[in-house]
Amino acid sequence: MRLEEVFSGVAVAFEATGAAAMIIGFVIALVLGVRSLRRREGGRAAFSVLRNALGSAILLGLEILVAADLIRTITSKPSVEDALILGLIVLIRTVLSISIQIEIEGVLPWRRALLTSGGQLLGEAVRRDRAAQAERSG
Incomplete structure (x- = not known):
């Protein structure tokens, strides 16, 4: 198995994980x-x-x-057009991430001392729900 095939498989796995994270979320x-x-x-x-x-x-x-896109750069052919397309996709996803983070937190990400990832925010939502459930039953 060639190294390109390995990285391509890893990128596909990351893409599937990203989609699964959104569906499960x-x-x-x-x-x-x-x-x-x-x-x-x-x-x-x-x-x-x-x-x-x-x-x-x-x-x-x-x-x-975005991580999948970055991994995919390893397997892509080094053409200017491919690099520009990939850069545009990463830029769009990054802008979406920043705008969603601003919507959720109400604060610009760079104004916070400590950045919080999507996984941490989802974990906090689950913890708040469990605390409310425990409060209700206890």
């Missing part, structure tokens, strides 16, 4: 939103939970897809 966001509604926190709170969790999942998926 959507399901988690939906569950968290429904749980928030069932706890009678109100529609606005449930929407906020759903929006933040879904945005976090999309952010995580986009970060993984």
Whole structure:
């Protein structure tokens, strides 16, 4: 097996992981939103939970897809056109990631002392949900 085939396979695996992160994150966001509604926190709170969790999942998926694009540069032919197309794709995904992060947190990413990844944000949403469940049952 050639090295190009290995890196191509790794890039495909990263792409599948990025897509899976968004799909699984959507399901988690939906569950968290429904749980928030069932706890009678109100529609606005449930929407906020759903929006933040879904945005976090999309952010995580986009970060993984950017990594896949960077890995794919190893396997691409070194032409200017390929490099420009790949650069444009990475730029678009990066701008989307930044805009989603601003939407979720309400703060420009470079104004924060510590950056938070999409996975951390999704984990925080799950922790808040578990704490609310424990509070309700305990």
